[in-house]
Amino acid sequence: MAKNSIDVYGAKSKSNLMGFDPDELVLVTDETHPLYDSRVHLPLDENMVRNIDYQGVIQPIEVCKNVETGAIEVVTGRQRVKNAREANRRRRERGEPIRLIQGFVRKLKPSERAKALSTAMASENAIRQQETPISRAAKMAQQVAYGRSDEELETIFGCKMVTIHASLKLLECCQAVQDAVECGSINVTHALKLADIPPAEQRAKVQELVAAGEGSTGHERARKQRAVLAGEQQTRMKTRRKIEAELAQATGERAAALRWVLGMEEAQAADSTDDARAAA
Structure with a gap:
């Protein structure tokens, strides 16, 4: 005699999951409805469609x-x-069976229902922890080890x-670098350079990078850390107007160098050649 699944898995209780055709489910678009969420209007995600397919x-x-x-x-x-609806549309075109969506229903008292459902809807994504770059890389390495193709x-x-x-x-970085990425002290781009x-x-x-970024965030921290990777403060290219202003005050070899930067010596040489040809 088959054992009860609760006994087999040591569970405390169980509930039923039902398989739904996504086309038969209703997405609420009425803004006055307790289950309305503006994310219902988000466009399809091609990556999610392919994954569900x-x-x-x-x-x-x-x-x-x-x-x-x-x-x-x-x-x-x-x-x-x-996205399952779109994946199924493509599967139907290929003559393949559609993907059903597993769904569950919570048992709620009528007086609790509207409040509980709207709370679940609001909190589902709000408190979800995002995957870190390192944990995602580890999962990728695992799938590579399984022999997955590039397309897969x-x-x-x-x-x-x-x-x-x-x-x-x-994953080729030492643990100190990986830890810095995990806690957000350095970004992935900087880690890859190490x-x-x-x-x-x-x-x-990485100690230098973390120290350089302390007390700053966002673009400012990234700029300071880029300077560390470069070995010195990165300088911006000077504009032609600034070079011409310096040329007006320069003499000797410096003036010659600035004229060369501006291409003035080549232009003068070309003019001299044209004049000589005209005279000949």
Whole structure:
């Protein structure tokens, strides 16, 4: 006799997941409805469409039944539903079976229902922790080890191979560099520039980068850290107007050098050649 699944897995309880055709689910667009979310109007995500086409929707959605209309409305998972519809359109064109979406319904008292569903809808993405560059790179390395093709890797992670190769290069950095990326002390671009130098130099350089970025954020921190990687403060190219202003005050070799930068000596030489030809 088959065992109860709760006993097999040691679970405390279980609930039923139902398979839905995404085209039969209702996405609420009425702004006065408790389940309305402006993200319902976001455009399709090609990477998500390809991923769903490849392996289906992995994470179940939440639905509820509108007792007035009988419609099955989406509480959480709008983007999964929208992109699954497009993936299924393409699968139908190819003569392939559609992808169903697994969904669940929470048992709620009528007095709690509207408030609880709107709260779940609002908090689903608000408190979700974003994946770090290093953890994503580790997952990519794992899929490479499984023998995934380039096309499969692009579909699974929703990016091009150039991005995947760059992410994998992060794993070639020493632990100190990876830790700095994980906590946001340095960005991925700067970390990748350290990947090709010896580990001891990586550790020394990442300390300089972290120290340079302390007390600053955003573009300012990135600029200071770029200067460290360059070995000296990066200087901007001077404009032609500034060079001409300096030329007006310069003499001797400096003036000659500035004229050469501006291409004035070549122009003067060309004029002299033209004059000589005219005289001949």
